[in-house]
Every structure is written in structure tokens, then in C-alpha cells.
Amino acid sequence: MPRADRLLRLLQLIRVMAPPITAARLADETGVSVRALYRDIDALRAAGARIEGQRGYGFKLIEDPSLPPQSLDRDEIEALALGLAEVGSWGDPMLAKAAASVLSKVAATLSDERGRQLIHVIARVFQPTPRYASDMDLSPLRNACWQEVAVKISYLDQKNHESEREILPLSLVYNEDCVTVLSWSCLREDFRMFRTDRITALRSTDRSFRPRRVALLRTYLEQLQGQLSGQMARRK
Template identity: 50%
Template sequence: MAKTDRLFRLLHLIRGLTPPITAARLAAAMEVSERTIYRDIEALRAAGARIEGEAGLGYTMTEDPALPPQTFTQLEIEALVLGLSEVQARGDAALGGAAADALTKITATLPERQQRQSVRAINLVHRFAQPHAPAVDMTLLREASWAEEALEITYRDNSGAVTTRQIQPLALAYLDTVVMLLAWCCLRQDFRQFKVGAILDARRTGQSFRPRRVPLLREFVDRLRARRQELAQRD
């Protein structure tokens, strides 16, 4: 691991672990020697990080130069903790881990009083039933959407029929109990919503549909909104 990457990772650990943090604990997490931890902490201090403590006692970060100071109201802190906790509970492993890392970084920018408020937030998330892990790689779906790259998927519909089709992925929608992939279906030449749990396989094609994703998604959302209004009027 390059030294710069190692220092960023060490900073992230010091932000997230409960102080005081011993060099032995950091060395185990980083898979390096304690001597390397001592040298890296001195490098971080030289770069402006205020890290109190010493060998044998443990370390505490009192000021983080890598992150600008932030300030939030207590209700905003509660909203951040609740929202990111929901992502950890609802998302796949990669998305949940990203939410945990984001919360750690945000908390590290807060004044000490607000850090305590985030740790003692009153809004908690707990799910008795964990969502089933989909067969398809969620990271692949996200990266194809970001890159605006068509996918070839194998899909089982509600009747049990299995088809292979090319789609242009637009967005992932997290509903109450399922995750839907919103896409343009090249087979049907129309918008479709695919249950992620029913996607048996997905492969990147290398075929770009840039810059169509944003206008396609906007049109899809407009259609869904119009459909909801139509159904509401019938009621």
C-alpha cells in the first residue's frame, strides 16, 4: 500500500475508533507493525493533525486537517444519523459500508459537543428481518448506471419465465420490501422496472448510452408521476 493511501486509512481509523486508540490496535487493523504506526502518526502530526497521546497510552485526535469543520443543529444531526443508519440496514454490504464510512467522516468534522450528540442520537434504526442479498452484484449495477453503459441481464419475471435482454440502467429505487432497477429495455423499446432480486445474472456490454441517462430517467419519473395522479383521480 502506498504511504499516502496508508496515511488516509490511518486517519479514517483514528476518526472512527473510540479513543484512546493504542498503536497495537491500529497496527492490527492496518496489518503493519507498531513501529510503522508510530512513524505514520508523526507524519500526520507534521502535516497538521492534532493527535494527542503517545506510545503505551493511546492516541486521540483533537483536530483533523483533512476535513473542514462542520456545524449542524441537533435535529440535523439526528436526521443524518437516522438516514445513514437506514442505508446501513437497507443497503447491500458495499452501500452499507459506505454509509458507515460517511457517518464517521461527518462526525469527525463536528465540534466535540455535537460529536456527543451524534453518538447519543435518539432516532435508531432496527430491522428484525434483514433484506435478502440479491444474486446480482449491486456494485456492477451502480457502476453501469454511473458510466451510462448498457447491461445484458438474465431475468425471471412474475410468471417464472426467464429471458435475456439488453437494458440501459437508469436508477435503483428502494421500495418498502424490494429494490427496483429502473431501466430502458432495448427488447421492449420502453421503460421497465426490474426487481433486483429477480435478476439472475448481469454483464456489462461496453456499449455506452451517454448522455441519455438523465433525460431518460426524467421522462420515466414523469410517466410514473402521471400514472399515480391518474390512479388517484379514479379513486
């Protein structure tokens, strides 16, 4: 592989690989020795790429406006447009507005030909009614996840009984027919799921649980994956 092509591939790998992005992993992906990999990293830095990290700790690309935008092929453009259109059909006004903004910003960075392909994509989303019909504004809940603060909710169970819960919101999951918040229940001291269409009121407590959200969410997802694997094994 020509070195120029290898450097472009290396830059893309640092963009998309899950951390830790070690020299050994990058060398294996690009088919060079670790010593040659370090020389390639130095070449990218000399060309203007802001790559943080050092030997033994892994690397991270810091996006820089001075760098040229990533080029997208036609399939990537199709996937991007389809995904953003799906977000726009969910019925969440804030995310729909954000999806339209992302589309316009990406289109502005593409060549004329790719920009036209983005606007006139073949794949379309047809959703005559919002996928998630809920009167609840998800912005406060989404903000609580980002800010890592506990919230108090009024919640209707399956029997329509209302109760007050204090939860640590970890993530919003967009399921087939509803949006669910994955949470840590402060009362039960365990993980719980709550349908957002059954939340009748929400109030932030300003009680921070930072920096526990990522670790809690990782543990919860591992539990859910284990439960799913167990169910699939029993069906065999």
C-alpha cells in the first residue's frame, strides 16, 4: 500500500476505533511495524493532524477545523441520510431539528457531486405519524443524563398506579414502540427500566452522581446482554 494511502487509513482508524487505540493495534490494522507506525503518527502530526497520546498510553485524534473534512463514499452518504431521516421521524422536536442541522452542515463540507447525492438519496424513510407518540418533553431527562444528576419522577405502573421514584438516569433507549430510560433506582438500589410515556412528572434534584454514569451504564448493559444470552440459550 502506498504510504499516502496508509496515512489516510491510519487517520481514519484513529477517528473510528474504540479506545484504547494503542500503537500495536494500529500497526496490526495498517500492516506495518510498531516503529513504522510511530513514524506515520509523526508524519500526520507534521501535516497538521492533532493527535494526542504517547507510547504505552494510546492515541486520540482531536478534530481540528484546519483539517480537511472526511470524504464520504456514496454508501456512507446513503447511510447518513437514512439515519438522520429516521431520527427526524421519531417525533422528538429537538432531535428532529438537530438531525436537519447535521444534514445541512455535512452537505456544506462535501463536493458538489456528493452534496447532490446527499440531498437526493435513493433510500427514504416513510413514517406518516410520529414513531414515539408522547406528550413528554425528553429534553430535561436527556439533560439529566448528560449532567449526571438524580431526578425524581412520578410514574404510572402497568396497573396505572402512580408512585414517586428517585433515579439516576443513565441512558435513553429508543425501542420499537417506546423510549425507555435505563436507570439506577435509589430506592431499590438496583437497575431499572422506565418507559418515558408513563412518566407524568419529572424534577431534577441537582444531586450529582458524576462520574458514575458510564461505569453504571456499562454494568447494566452487560447484565442485559447476559440475560438476553441466557434467554436465547434456553430457547435452543
